Amino acid sequence: MIHILLAIIYAAFISLGLPDALLGSAWPAMYRELSVPVSYSGAIFMIIAGGTIVSSLQSDRLTKIFGSGKVTAFSVLLTAIALFGFPVSHSYSTLCLWAIPYGLGAGSVDASLNNYVAVHYASRHMSCYPCDTCTIRKR
Numbered sequence: 001m002i003h004i005l006l007a008i009i010y011a012a013f014i015s016l017g018l019p020d021a022l023l024g025s026a027w028p029a030m031y032r033e034l035s036v037p038v039s040y041s042g043a044i045f046m047i048i049a050g051g052t053i054v055s056s057l058q059s060d061r062l063t064k065i066f067g068s069g070k071v072t073a074f075s076v077l078l079t080a081i082a083l084f085g086f087p088v089s090h091s092y093s094t095l096c097l098w099a100i101p102y103g104l105g106a107g108s109v110d111a112s113l114n115n116y117v118a119v120h121y122a123s124r125h126m127s128c129y130p131c132d133t134c135t136i137r138k139r
Helices: 003-035 040-068 066-087 092-120
Strands: none
Touching: 003 040, 003 066, 003 092, 040 066, 040 092, 066 092
């Protein structure tokens, strides 16, 4: 059971970074439809980064109140809702509004999962450091 939970946590870490690249690769097609300059993507990424910073800073407080599981579940829900909102946005301002829950969700889930792994697992699970049980060996 412990190994299955760790695999789910690793999958969550991997999936955190995937949507960032999707917006960047879709923007060349999106900016024309939204009638904005190509440089406006920077503001969307700044909104996401700002939300990530705010939620990361508040993650410790939220984790103490609600626990890692609830904070992670709510953060994943926020991120998923925002990701469903991006493709249905037909204006730049709507896209900026969807960036807020995306950033807030991404920051909390990352910090909450980091905290959970640091408290409940050995340090080698935090950074994939080669150990005796891994196939990657020290050089």
